Amino acid sequence: MVEYNPFTVAQAEVDRAADLLELEPAMRELLRWPLRELQVRLPVHMDDGSVQVFEGFRIQHNDARGPTKGGIRYHPAETIDTVRALAMWMTWKCAVVDIPLGGAKGGVICNPKEMSEAELERLSRAYIGQVGRIIGPDRDIAAPDVYTTPQIMAWMMDEYCRLSGNSDFGAITGKPLGIGGSLGRNDATARGGWYTVREAAQELDIDLGGATIAVQGYGNAGSYTAILGQQLFGCRIIAVSDSSGGIINEAGLNAEAVLQHKARTGSVAGFPAADSIDNGELLALDVDVLWPAALENVITADNAAQIKAKIVAEAANGPTTPEADPILYENDIHVIPDFLCNAGGVTVSYFEMVQNASRDQWSEEYVHQRLDKKMTEAYHTVGDVANHHGVDMRTAAYLVAVQRVAEAVALRGWV
Numbered sequence: 001m002v003e004y005n006p007f008t009v010a011q012a013e014v015d016r017a018a019d020l021l022e023l024e025p026a027m028r029e030l031l032r033w034p035l036r037e038l039q040v041r042l043p044v045h046m047d048d049g050s051v052q053v054f055e056g057f058r059i060q061h062n063d064a065r066g067p068t069k070g071g072i073r074y075h076p077a078e079t080i081d082t083v084r085a086l087a088m089w090m091t092w093k094c095a096v097v098d099i100p101l102g103g104a105k106g107g108v109i110c111n112p113k114e115m116s117e118a119e120l121e122r123l124s125r126a127y128i129g130q131v132g133r134i135i136g137p138d139r140d141i142a143a144p145d146v147y148t149t150p151q152i153m154a155w156m157m158d159e160y161c162r163l164s165g166n167s168d169f170g171a172i173t174g175k176p177l178g179i180g181g182s183l184g185r186n187d188a189t190a191r192g193g194w195y196t197v198r199e200a201a202q203e204l205d206i207d208l209g210g211a212t213i214a215v216q217g218y219g220n221a222g223s224y225t226a227i228l229g230q231q232l233f234g235c236r237i238i239a240v241s242d243s244s245g246g247i248i249n250e251a252g253l254n255a256e257a258v259l260q261h262k263a264r265t266g267s268v269a270g271f272p273a274a275d276s277i278d279n280g281e282l283l284a285l286d287v288d289v290l291w292p293a294a295l296e297n298v299i300t301a302d303n304a305a306q307i308k309a310k311i312v313a314e315a316a317n318g319p320t321t322p323e324a325d326p327i328l329y330e331n332d333i334h335v336i337p338d339f340l341c342n343a344g345g346v347t348v349s350y351f352e353m354v355q356n357a358s359r360d361q362w363s364e365e366y367v368h369q370r371l372d373k374k375m376t377e378a379y380h381t382v383g384d385v386a387n388h389h390g391v392d393m394r395t396a397a398y399l400v401a402v403q404r405v406a407e408a409v410a411l412r413g414w415v
């Protein structure tokens, strides 16, 4: 199996878009690198009295369209290249849904599963102690990502406000509701993805009522995808999986009941009234919509020819390798690319910032309405470019996003 350096892949994707857009060399060079990178050491007093020094990053890829925005990951295998790639993808994601933000990402190399609450709080405050000097509501806005939670965001926001002396709630999004979080954030990624699938289904003449769905991954993105598919459109969720295995029932699974089973047992596997299925088989099911909602690089040159779904909706980041993409395209499989399909999360985070800045709280219904508008417009803008240039949806999404950022860079006179 090929090992992908995510940053090399991210740069290759920009290069391709830059070729098609015939961008000048200086513009390309600017867009294929982050503008700013901060690498920090964080001494943290551990519960046993020792001091452990953690390594962390905050990387701001491009702020030509507005302050940068992106999550913070706590992971033992974090690398600077992963954070660089994710920062760059955030730039394209914000641009494709046309919100006035750039892209950033942060990370700390640590194993949160082995740390106590108190240690996590001290680490989170230490991170803001260092990174606080380059973030802020008008500079760079942080958010949760892998293994960081609303509680961690609450500590970070508190530390940021302590340092600035202001009630700068908007410096961090993904906060709990009681301190400026937004309604509608929890299911925003899945909901936003469904709005794009609804538009795609209309174009492809697929009736979503009773349409068959398979979902790989049953975490935040995957479980809400299954639940909303049933609730909003009456889809038939025939197969779902997680890291411990998968389940299938052609008559349809009750997505809420599967979630409760997972909460009780730790996995979707073993759900009553369903047969087991492995992750490889799930990807190859003949369904209307396949949702990879777990990991990167699961649809590869090796299995792309076996994919039979009519629509592949990429809730996960990077589920399809660059080699698999053309195979899906030739087989007429309609791929809604990750940074378009899963942009609902950052869009509602942006709504959170806007509510914080105006000291307002929107109703859930209003959040859904505005999210629908953003996602639907973005889907059709990308679709029109795909049709116009005769390219796949991923290439078209890059063309839209890179063009918007390049335009802002040029208007500001940087290049």
Ligand code: NAD
Pocket (backbone or CB within 6 Å): 189, 216, 217, 218, 219, 220, 221, 222, 241, 242, 243, 244, 279, 293, 294, 295, 296, 315, 316, 317, 318, 342, 343, 345
């Ligand atoms: P999560 O940790 O809540 O869930 C991940 C799920 O994937 C878990 O159910 C896990 O068991 C499952 N999984 C892990 N390995 C697997 C395997 N080998 N086969 C099948 N399932 C496996 O994470 P999440 O927040 O739902 O994120 C999932 C993906 O969606 C990631 O790529 C993430 O970057 C992307 N995403 C999430 C959001 C969001 O708002 N949560 C926003 C944008 C993108």
